[in-house]
Amino acid sequence: MERFSKEITLEKRNKHIGDACTLFFKHDPLKITKASKQYMYDEKDNAYLDCINNVCHVGHCHPYVVEAGYEQMKTLNTNSRFLHDNLVMLAERLTSTLPEGLNTVYFTNSGSEATDLAIRLANHHTHGSEQITLDHAYHGHVISALDISPYKLGTCTDGIHTHSENIHIVPCPDIYRGKYRDCDYPEDNMAHLYANEVKAVIDKLKKEKKQVSMFIAESMQSCAGQVIFPEGYLQKVYKYVHDAGGICIADEVQVGFGRAGSHFWTFQTQDVIPDIVTIGKPMGNGHPVAAVITTKDISMSFKNSGMEYFNTYGGNPVSCAIALAVMDVIEEEKLQENALTTGKYWVAQLNEIKKQFPIIGDVRGLGLFIGIDLVKDRETREPASAEAKHVIARMKEEFIILSTDGPHCNIIKMKPPMCFTKENVDLVCQKLVMVLKEIQDKNINSNANSVISGKKERHSDSDDSGVSVNGHHGFVNGQEYVAVHTGESDSVTVVK
Ligand code: PMP
Incomplete structure (x- = not known):
């Protein structure tokens, strides 16, 4: 209108x-x-x-999704400190699509909140603060997410938001236009060349006696220009990060929920299992709902820090009804x-x-x-x-x-x-x-x-x-x- x-x-x-x-x-x-x-x-x-x-x-x-939201909105919308079936149904439904260990869900309202929470989980679990991110990455608009978003961070010209020393930017594994190109190197060497850039950062941190907290990457990079990683890239990187006691975060905010076609989650196309997955955008088909999914161990480290996590809107019955409806449609259609x-x-x-x-x-x-x-x-x-x-x-x-x-x-x-x-x-x-x-x-x-x-x-x-x-x-x-x-x-x- x-x-x-x-x-x-x-x-x-x-x-x-x-x-x-x-x-x-x-x-x-x-x-x-x-x-x-x-x-x-x-x-x-x-x-x-x-x-x-x-x-x-x-x-x-989509009328089915709209109807699900409307029906739930008419009935109840409150916070997740009350028991509600929608919350547990959605958590169960999401985790059923993920590898076994990824069984614990924190609901948020946006991808940026999910990124922020994922960083907190990684820091509490590893007691580290060194973060590795890809060049041209975008992970959200809150300060912690901007820190790891070279796509945006470099655009600030007044010197207020600058590059923090604990953030390490590695080249985006873009084999067409990145640091190593398919015209200069054999294609089957690309994963190795780009993953070695991550290893170099980790080796340097070890020498400086600094603990890696996490490596974060979209499972294919959107803002960097629709970059599809060379086969085996994430496998090599995840191994280096895990060997150094760090956490691997897959940002599936844009690329999750079947977008890659062959798999429901795009990290599956690289045959890896992340420790934390962040999701959002398509999850509510336009309604603000997002989440962080992780292992029980990582979640317990967060709990044991003593801080309660509460999010007023995260996981409310309406958002959960909508996200469940979205998953129904993906399947049925x-x-x-x-x-x-x-x-x-x-x-x-x-x-x-x-x-x-x-x-x-x-x-x-x-x-x-x-x-x-x-x-x-x-x-x-x-x-x-x-x-x-x-x-x-x-x-x-x-x-x-x-x-x-x-x-x-x-x-x-x-x-x-x-x-x-x-x-x-x-x-x-x-x-x-x-x-x-x-x-x-x-x-x-x-x-x-x-x-x-x-x-x-x-x-x-x-x-x-x-x-x-x-x-x-x-x-x-x-x-x-x-x-x-x-x-x-x-x-x-x-x-x-
Ligand atoms: N991660 C990625 C990969 C994104 O593309 C975005 C949003 N463009 C975010 C996180 C942040 O999500 P939101 O805008 O919902 O806070």
Whole structure:
């Protein structure tokens, strides 16, 4: 329902909403008034195909999930200090999908809270404080999570939030664009090379007589630009961390609940067992519910610290009813299976398109988690950031919502609701070919500096965080760099 015109809504938003909160498509934001399945509708009832919303996992406003929330809300909503069947049913249901030892659940309201709690659990269990995280990682917006989120941490320019000494950043195991590349090293050596970076940190800490608390990684990295780890990477890393007495945390906030297609949890694709798993986003299909799942031992170390854990909303009966309903739908509608088949089909189609367009450097994906790395030159792999922004803007004009990400904002990312169909894929591919042809024919490049559809627009609506990556650091051709995207000025746009 629309209460104000789009202009008035924007005006009120600019007046009253926190200035650090950004909008998708800032210069021509979308006003979405309703959504269903994989479609979002604007105030004029235009339907947009949503290729990026991995929160509305089973489809926007799924009636079964909505009904479950409504029914429970009518009956009772209170905190978890009272006994309630929904709480234990959900804990049982979640743990039944996980390896045996992961049998203890703490419910939270967001992925950030889950990250914070996971760090606390690791510190209490190991009595360590040294934390290892991947470059370009994002694990949440609270201070403890930001500390381990190079994706965001480097963007703070006033010196207030800086890199803590107990945080150790290791290269992101991106075999296409990371420190070690598949063009320079044999592919079967990649896991070893990247895992050795973690070992080097651990060895250094040992020498300094410092105790590792934890290693944290998404099981495939979203904000880094849809990075799929080389086979065996997590196995090697987990061994090094465990041998040093540390804890391994799998952040499944974005990539859990069947998104990878072949497995329910993405860490399973790497054949490892984490000590702690954090989950959120898709868990409530848009309703705020998240959790930390761990072993009895780790949970007991936390309890024995003497501090009670209480979270006013975490694990309330409504959130649990909703999360249970989401799990029902994933199962009944065979959405994990759909992610596998539709995702494979999508990657195959994109690889066909790649043959026609040298701008596509790499296509990668697992299930419905797919990235296209756009390059100016396939040899040098120089990122085609402006072109990626152009693609996103043009696709929006074609009523398809995509986003860009990665340290250079040149990765087109796709992580749609899990009910996405092959017909949807065909439409996206058809429009993508059209837009790439336009770029090819008009020889659009990042030096062009003008407008799309008469409006200047910034396109790097980076994921959920929706910010650019000022001061972001990383590795290119084995060289460490600091990316300088300067807000508006990095919005190099192109002539149509
Ligand atoms: N971990 C990952 C991998 C995420 O992508 C996010 C959110 N983008 C979080 C944690 C934090 O979750 P939330 O926004 O629910 O606090």
